[in-house]
Amino acid sequence: MGLSVMRAGVVDNMSSGLGMSGWVVDPAAPDGRAAVDIIIDGERVARVAAHVPRADVQAHFRESFGLDVPADAGFFSKALMAPRFEGREVEVRVCFAGTDEPLTNGVARVRCGAGRIRALFAAEMAGHAGWSPAHVEVGDGVLRLSGLAAWPRATDDVPMLRADGGTVAPVRLQDGGGADDVLWFLPDHRRVTFTAEMALPPADSWPDGGFSVTLGWERGGTPLHPWQRVVVPRLLVMAGDRRAGSPPVPGHDEQARVLGQSVSAAQFEIGGYSTLHTMWAVIAGTDGRRPQDFRAILDWGCGCGRVLRWLAAERAPGQRIAGSDMDPLNVSWCQTHLAGCEVHSNGPHPPLPFADGAFDLVLGHSVITHIPLDVAETWFAELDRVLAPGGIAYLTFQGAYALLCSAHALGVDSLERVASAGADDSSRDANVRLDEAPDYYRAVFHTPEHLRALAGRRFEVVAIEPTAYGHFQDVAVLRKRG
Ligand SMILES: C[S@@+](CC[C@H](N)C(=O)[O-])C[C@H]1O[C@@H](n2cnc3c(N)ncnc32)[C@H](O)[C@@H]1O
Known part of the structure; x- marks a missing residue:
């Protein structure tokens, strides 16, 4: 059939699981929507559909892994819970769906470690x-x-x-x-x-x-x-499905830079609103303040205004609502479409374009999550600068739970780094790419202890709430001293 593959059978040894990802080119499925079967020790355990990722995600693979991925290549990824393989060596075959014909590089022998990750993160595996x-x-x-x-x-x-x-x-x-x-x-x-x-x-x-x-x-x-x-x-x-006079919902490109995909209008709006009201609940439950108690609020890393649009819509009388982001595309979208708030650009490094003490609440949903470790401390100092004494920084971060959810894609090295050093920023995230700083945007993980130590140099740590953001990321509620 003249089938080919760019990369397949990338099998990680994930202790009690196996992760496989790769590229498939199938002339019978020229839109990239091919499917592959995963066969372990002769047993067909899963069928996985591939899809063609965005052009900039393909570019990321080309540059990061030196892969010349054709524009119509489908990407597949599968993580398997595999406790029954624990401690065994198995043969993994990735084949074109319904055949026994493996992809190029589609066969690997893998030794599954015996509970190494389970031992490193035992506490995180008990609750949640x-x-x-x-x-x-x-x-x-x-x-x-x-x-x-x-x-x-x-x-x-x-x-x-x-x-x-x-x-x-x-x-x-x-x-x-x-x-x-x-x-x-x-x-x-x-x-x-x-x-x-x-x-x-x-x-x-x-x-x-x-x-x-x-x-x-x-x-x-x-x-x-x-x-x-x-x-x-x-x-x-x-007003039915859409509010009369409400801002439009951003398009695919704007959303994908924030969510990795685009979702329906209702999901975008309800998701952003739920995120905002979860934040108010966590702040009320840990710090005691209510939305109207804040005089000036900054949504740092506001993206395409998923949360900012609602902060602006529910603004208390006299309250200042501001957003800022380092992504020019989404800053421009917000400036054009959102009313009731001001939206600014900032660079990947401080400063922010605001005066000392300008805000009494700064929120950052999934922003620390992307900032390289060697830059993070300067951002904590900058958030401290723009907050007034007693002001709150509400920051979500990828803690142990997010790490384990992502474990199959990350690989053992990242997990071990988090276990030993408390943090890892070794994976690039392809959703936002700045020409001036192409390596900047990462997928970053911190243990709560690491985040507590980092933020604690500047702030009083009011609370760390595991998985409070979407049952995925942890939340840090920090108070400016003085
Ligand atoms: C995952 S998105 C989240 C966007 C938004 N907070 C939300 O919840 O929809 C992360 C955003 O943080 C922005 N970002 C990352 N580092 C930043 C920095 N140092 N300063 C400002 N924005 C940053 C990115 O451009 C991106 O828009």
């Missing part, structure tokens, strides 16, 4: 029940959610979707569906996909903060995750 909604939609007066969850095994209570007002609706849990791949490190939990839906009451009866739901139990009062919630903005539903 929670959920994250991969899909959120509102239509015909109904809220529909689905996503992945880590559900405790040892309970006889019944899972429920629960609204703030007390209304409950059933949740359907299903084993598998990719949950094993992502949540492989939680052996004491059921790793499931969930789906749930709830009829929305009339929007004019909702509280100002929107209609808020969480996953929990029928009888027990505590939610499955202390902070995770989905909040449907009242403004969004009151």
Whole structure:
């Protein structure tokens, strides 16, 4: 058939799991949507679909790995929970779907280590029940959610979707569906996909903060995750699908630089609103202040305004709302489309274009997550400078949980660096690329202890809340001294 592959069978030894990724070129699937079968010791264990990544992601592979990837090559990636292979040497074959014909370099023998990562991160593998909604939609007066969850095994209570007002609706849990791949490190939990839906009451009866739901139990009062919630903005539903006069939803390119993909308008808006209201809940629960208590708020690394648009829409009287980012494309999008806020550019290194003490809250959703370790300290100093005494920095970062979710893609070296040095920034992230600093944007991981020590040189560490951002990243709530 004249099939070829650029890179396949990149098999990492992930202790109790195996990660495989590669490129496939299949003339029978010229749009790059080929599929491959993963065969381990003769057993066909998974079929994986490939897709053609964005051109700049391809460019990243070309430069980082010296691969000449054709424009129509499909990329595939698969992580397998494989405790049954632990301690064994296995043969991994990556074949064109439905055949026994391996891709070029598609055969490898791999020794699966015996619980090395499990030993390094034992504490992180014990807890962390929670959920994250991969899909959120509102239509015909109904809220529909689905996503992945880590559900405790040892309970006889019944899972429920629960609204703030007390209304409950059933949740359907299903084993598998990719949950094993992502949540492989939680052996004491059921790793499931969930789906749930709830009829929305009339929007004019909702509280100002929107209609808020969480996953929990029928009888027990505590939610499955202390902070995770989905909040449907009242403004969004009151005018049908779109608010009259509301800013447009950014397009694919703008969103992809922030989310790695683009999502539906409802998901973009509800996701940003939920992120904002989770932040308010964490700040109220740890520092005690409410949104209207802040005189000036900076959304640092605001991207395409996912959260900023809602900060501006819900601005308290006299409150200053500002955003800044180092990505010129998204700064320009925000400047053109968002009202009620000011949006500035900043470089990859300090300073920010603001006066000393200009803000009493700086938020950074998934920004520290991308800043190289040798630059991070100068940014903590800069956030300290633009905050007034007593001001709060609310920063999300990739802690141990995010690290383990990403373990298959990262490889053992990164995990060992985090275990020994407390942090790792060795992986580039292809979503944002600056011409003046092409190596800048990384996927960075910190243990909570490392982040606490780094931030603690400047700030009082009020709280570190594991997985508070989307049941994935951890949150640091920091207070400026003095
Ligand atoms: C994952 S995106 C998150 C965007 C936004 N906070 C959100 O939650 O939708 C990370 C953003 O941080 C920005 N960024 C990274 N380092 C930055 C820095 N040193 N200063 C300003 N922005 C930065 C990137 O350009 C990108 O827009």
